[in-house]
Amino acid sequence: MFKGVIFDLDGTLVNSLEDITNAMNAVLQKHNFPTHSVAVCQSFIGHGVRDLVVKALPKAVQNEEWINRCFTEMLAVYRENCTIKTKMYAGIGDLLDELTARNIKLAVFSNKADKLTKKVVKAVLPNWNFEVVEGLKVEALKKPNPFVALEISKKLDLPVAQFIFVGDTDVDILTATSAGMHPVGVVWGYRTKEELIASGAKYILEHPLDLLKIV
Template sequence: MKFKGIIFDLDGTLVNSLEDISDAMNTVLTALNYPTHTYDDYQYFIGSGLRNLVSKALPSTNNSESQIETCFQNMVTQYRDNCTLKTKPYEGILDLLNSLSLKNIKLAIFSNKADELTKKIASEIFPDSFDIPVGLSFENLKKPNPFEAIAIAENWGFNTEEILFVGDSDIDMLTATNAKMFPVGVSWGYRTEKELIATGAQLVINSPLDLIRIL
């Protein structure tokens, strides 16, 4: 099978955004005199969208829907202004993207981060690298729902079997499987190799340039 396109997850796959996300949420918690969390804690909060992260970060005694919504809006405001302050591409990612562009491979991002923020990070850190950066617009389209991934394939005019789906989480591997794409896990992100394999990864790579060998 010749793969013609690659869909990447964003956080934990292309960029290490853990500190910016954590700092924004901790700012919200501190303003409310709630306990904050470490970066290690947030590593396991990331992956299912910022609203879900807010719910996990709030104390169980202050976790009503109205509280989650208020804190979510505050967190997004904090994060929007600082989402590329500490966020950086993982080592080897820029070299990988350059190599893929030379091979005329179509590239997209599909993230559970809000669409506005996904596009902002993609444009600031990876200008002109991705044909389609897509984030979360509606909760019911959140990964592992494959709707947006399949829409990307249709936009390109490719069969889903012709696309690699690369991510660092169980959610990404399930999305790839649901979309009938080839799931590739990355070992440098927020989940373990064991978790990735258990949820469908056909391969787990240890360095970005390892992806070139698959192609």
């Protein structure tokens, strides 16, 4: 039934929390703003780097000037340090091997900036063929907007009903639902099982290989 899988990146395929937190905190420290723990930064992730920056800044400086300045600085720092501690989650390699063996088409769609998305996939997931890797190019098209997911469907020449969309946040589940794809949540990422179910996830993965039960 399913012939394609679109994966979210951060919190789904890779754990990038430390690299993201360290980059954000480096910018905050530069301007003598309070920094955040990994756990707090985890709650900021899901809607792209700009949204992360807004949430990380003190309320007194959450204005366009500071947001734009720190957003640019965050991207510069993170670009140079986005693969230092970022690693695949346990079991992801086995899952990707099995999906490849079954001729399932693979893609990545992230709200991380497009160049950074491609850099992380190339560095951390070099052994698998993701036929399409898409990050954020236009702010208005970030998830949960389904536009990019629908474009991936066209590029891979598969109807949306034949795609599973796998992610760790409500944003991913809403994107999948809007695109007419099968929404699947993962519990090892940055949000709770309860949030994923409330958002409309049709299936929850406790371990990556659980996806094979659906495929």
